[in-house]
Amino acid sequence: MNVRYVSAVIVLFCVLLISSNSAVVQAVDDNEPRTLTPLTNFGQLGVEDLETNYYALIVEWTQKSSLDSNVYVEVCYIDPRLALATDVLAGKVDEDTLEEHIQQLADIYASHTPFKIKLSHDTDAKRLDLREWEVTLTNDKGDKYVLTDVTGGNPELKASYSRGNFYQADYDVSFLTSGEQFLDSNTKWMSLSFSKGDNHYEITWDFQAQASALEMNVFETTIKILISLLTVLLCIALIATRPKVSILNERFRTNQ
Amino acid sequence: MRKMSSVLLAIVLVLSVAAMGFAQKKPLIAFSQCTMNHPWRIAMTNDVVYWAEKLGVDLIWNDGEGDAAVQLTKVRDLLLQNPDALIISPFQATALDPVKQLCDEKGIPLVCIDRSIDSEPGTDMYISFIGKDNTKISKELGEFVAEYLNEINGEYKGNIVEIQEAVGSSATIERYNGFREAIEQHPDINIIATQSGHGYRVEGTKVMENYLERFPKGTIDIVYTHSDEMGLGALQAIKAAGRTELIGRLVTIDGQRAAIKTVVDGEHLGIADYAPYFGEAAIKSILDYLEGKPVEAVQMLDSNLYHMVTPEGKNFTENYYNRMLAEDLFY
Numbered sequence: 305m306n307v308r309y310v311s312a313v314i315v316l317f318c319v320l321l322i323s324s325n326s327a328v329v330q331a332v333d334d335n336e337p338r339t340l341t342p343l344t345n346f347g348q349l350g351v352e353d354l355e356t357n358y359y360a361l362i363v364e365w366t367q368k369s370s371l372d373s374n375v376y377v378e379v380c381y382i383d384p385r386l387a388l389a390t391d392v393l394a395g396k397v398d399e400d401t402l403e404e405h406i407q408q409l410a411d412i413y414a415s416h417t418p419f420k421i422k423l424s425h426d427t428d429a430k431r432l433d434l435r436e437w438e439v440t441l442t443n444d445k446g447d448k449y450v451l452t453d454v455t456g457g458n459p460e461l462k463a464s465y466s467r468g469n470f471y472q473a474d475y476d477v478s479f480l481t482s483g484e485q486f487l488d489s490n491t492k493w494m495s496l497s498f499s500k501g502d503n504h505y506e507i508t509w510d511f512q513a514q515a516s517a518l519e520m521n522v523f524e525t526t527i528k529i530l531i532s533l534l535t536v537l538l539c540i541a542l543i544a545t546r547p548k549v550s551i552l553n554e555r556f557r558t559n560q
Numbered sequence: 561m562r563k564m565s566s567v568l569l570a571i572v573l574v575l576s577v578a579a580m581g582f583a584q585k586k587p588l589i590a591f592s593q594c595t596m597n598h599p600w601r602i603a604m605t606n607d608v609v610y611w612a613e614k615l616g617v618d619l620i621w622n623d624g625e626g627d628a629a630v631q632l633t634k635v636r637d638l639l640l641q642n643p644d645a646l647i648i649s650p651f652q653a654t655a656l657d658p659v660k661q662l663c664d665e666k667g668i669p670l671v672c673i674d675r676s677i678d679s680e681p682g683t684d685m686y687i688s689f690i691g692k693d694n695t696k697i698s699k700e701l702g703e704f705v706a707e708y709l710n711e712i713n714g715e716y717k718g719n720i721v722e723i724q725e726a727v728g729s730s731a732t733i734e735r736y737n738g739f740r741e742a743i744e745q746h747p748d749i750n751i752i753a754t755q756s757g758h759g760y761r762v763e764g765t766k767v768m769e770n771y772l773e774r775f776p777k778g779t780i781d782i783v784y785t786h787s788d789e790m791g792l793g794a795l796q797a798i799k800a801a802g803r804t805e806l807i808g809r810l811v812t813i814d815g816q817r818a819a820i821k822t823v824v825d826g827e828h829l830g831i832a833d834y835a836p837y838f839g840e841a842a843i844k845s846i847l848d849y850l851e852g853k854p855v856e857a858v859q860m861l862d863s864n865l866y867h868m869v870t871p872e873g874k875n876f877t878e879n880y881y882n883r884m885l886a887e888d889l890f891y
Contacts, residue, residue: 356875359882366886463610465603465817465890 340364340511342487343384346410351402354389361386365509371423372503375431378422379496379507384409387418417441417449417479417486419496424472429459432473438499441479444492444512449479587850588618589843590643592635592659594651594675595626598759598789600814603890604649604674604836611839615847628655635659645669645846649838653678653730660686669849673838675730682857687849690841690859692834694734694813695741697863698786701811701832702742704865705782706749708829711869716746718781721771722754723764723794725786732756735786735813752780757790764793772801783810788819788831795827815866816891817884823866824881830867835891837861 343349366380380386387409391397397405412418421439423432439451459473479486487494492512498505589612593605605621612619620641624631628651638646639662646668650656657678663670663685672681672689681689709718720743725732736754743749753771757763764785771780783798783806785791791812798806807827812819815833822828838861845855866877883889 356879359879359886362886363882461610461614463606464888466888468606469610469613 340509342381342491342509342511344485344488344491346384346406346413349384349388349406349409351388351392351397354385354392357385358389358393361389367507367509369505369507371437371498371505372500374425376424377498377505377507378424380420381494381509382418382420384413414485415481415483416453417481419477419479421475421477422472423475424462424467424470426467426470429471429473432459432471433457434473434475434477436500439477440497440499441481441486441494442497443486443494447481447486449481449486451477451479453478453480586616586618587644587847588620588641589846590638590641590646591619591621592624592631592638592646592648592650593621594624594631594649596623597626599816599890600787600789600836601649603816604838607837607839608647608842609839611843615840615843617843617847624651626651628652631656632658635662639663639666639668642666643668644850645671647671647673647842647846648677649674650677651675651726652728654728660684669846671842671845673842674836680857688842688845688855688857688859690838690845690861692863693860694731694834695738696860697813697832697834698735698738699742700865701784701813701830702739704830704867705784705811706742706746708869709749709781713781715748717748719750719752719775719779720782720784721775721780722751723757723767723783723785723790724754725756725790726759727756732786739784751784757785757793759787759789761789761793761796764790765797766793768794768797769801772797772803777803777805780806781809782829785810785812788812788814788816791828792819792822795822814891815864817881817889820866820877820881820884823868823877826868830865830869833864833866837891 361383362380365383365386366378368376368378370376382390388397388406391405421434423434425431434454434457441447441449441451454475454477456475457473459471461469462472463469493508493510495506495508497507591605591608593601593608595601596605608621609619620638620643622634622638624634631651632655635646635648635656646659646663648656648659648670650659650672653676660670660677660679662668668685670686672686672691674691676689676691677686679686681687705720706716710716722736722739724736740751743751753774755767755770757767767790768783771783783791783794785794791810795807795810798810808829810822810828811830811832812828813832813834815831815835819828819831823831841859841861845859849855864876864880865873866880867873868877
């Protein structure tokens with residue numbers, strides 16, 4: 305009787321421990337946050353892995369949306385790491401010029417915030433004029449800048465897997481941010497809005513959401529660890545307070 | 561005199577307009593695709609359509625519906641429209657060889673892409689074959705497999721099962737032979753089974769299910785399929801059967817995005833790239849030929865190997881996968 309009792313408690317303990325721990329592992333795997341953190345400290349900017357990370361940076365910083373009636377917009381924030389990777393791939397930077405180049409980038413970002421904007425339409429190349437739109441950059445601190453510096457925009461025929469053939473105009477744009485760096489380490493979000501007449505579209509890079517996801521993940525993990533610990537303590541308490549064999553035998557004899 | 565001048569002026573105007581119309585006439589290129597029942601083929605057709613528009617030619621095309629006889633009939637339909645050139649990706653080398661004779665009779669330049677016909681490229685109106693070197697690609701994949709087996713087993717030893725492409729196509733024959741050229745260098749590496757999956761995912765699953773029944777755990781080291789589609793089908797069968805020892809032991813040829821993702825995720829050992837992008841080379845070759853410029857009889861396009869076995873391979877593969885995401889590429 306007593307042996308069965310202890311065995312049952314130990315089995316229960318193991319099952320609960322394994323299930324709660326696997327739940328923790330599962331939670332970590334499923335909710336692994338993608339860190340979308342703009343580089344704001346140019347002292348951290350190096351060339352390690354930049355060549356191989358070039359497309360990963362583009363994927364990370366690109367957002368897509370549709371503008372009115374079948375015009376699509378793809379916006380990529382040119383994070384300083386992406387700017388450097390582009391220059392490295394183009395052969396504009398080598399080890400000798402790296403330090404000087406990073407300083408130049410720091411100077412540029414102190415007063416400019418660059419993006420690449422692609423407008424596309426399946427058939428009509430004439431509807432891809434970015435200058436018809438008022439493009440505004442804002443952030444959570446209330447800074448607001450209207451786009452004036454636009455280059456490029458020659459429509460070209462492109463092809464992609466999901467869209468087949470379409471026309472696309474690529475623009476290199478830069479917001480002149482009044483002599484100060486637009487993004488800093490405390491920026492929670494930045495947003496780019498496109499306005500034309502009654503049409504208004506907005507694209508947001510939410511840095512806070514990433515931090516919240518991370519915090520939520522830490523919270524869930526902590527709760528699960530606490531539940532595991534409580535289960536262990538409960539099991540230990542049950543084992544410690546079990547009736548002793550001698551007492552059980554005595555009761556058994558008395559009953560007989 | 562004034563009447564004479566007016567008539568002359570009218571003649572000059574009519575001739576000018578006619579000449580302008582003649583000068584602006586775009587070349588008409590016909591394209592015969594052997595089947596559209598496969599993402600690789602759809603991507604190839606999209607690429608030909610894209611480059612036709614990009615390079616300013618008119619294009620007519622049709623689908624051979626995965627049948628050599630149907631494709632031959634449809635080629636005749638295309639030739640009835642008197643195109644300036646014909647591009648064909650033949651379903652089978654021998655069965656589609658009469659296309660050359662049809663082109664010779666009509667004086668229409670012929671370019672084969674991906675797969676050739678039996679006739680020699682560079683003879684009569686068969687001006688060029690544009691492909692990738694299947695033999696070389698599959699040989700390199702075989703060498704990669706041999707080195708991998710040596711790394712994990714400490715010796716060049718292991719068992720391979722193979723799922724072939726469509727029976728009789730030049731690609732199947734070359735992918736079969738090229739892989740063996742590499743494997744036969746190592747007597748203890750054996751191809752223990754080979755069967756056709758006809759190029760389709762569902763067939764790849766069926767053939768793999770059969771292999772998994774025949775060969776118990778521990779008797780297969782590598783699964784080689786001639787295409788990604790069949791490889792993805794085989795991977796489904798491996799997962800469904802719970803044969804986890806074969807996860808990450810699959811090698812294929814093609815390089816479609818879904819398959820490259822499985823390489824990045826560690827479910828797929830390696831892919832030899834055979835992307836279906838022949839449109840640019842084919843149409844530019846035809847335009848060169850029509851302008852009287854020389855065209856190479858055999859043109860082999862470059863290829864890559866995607867894997868995560870070495871740090872260089874990992875970087876290269878991850879970067880390419882991200883490029884596929886960034887540029888929305890299927891291959």
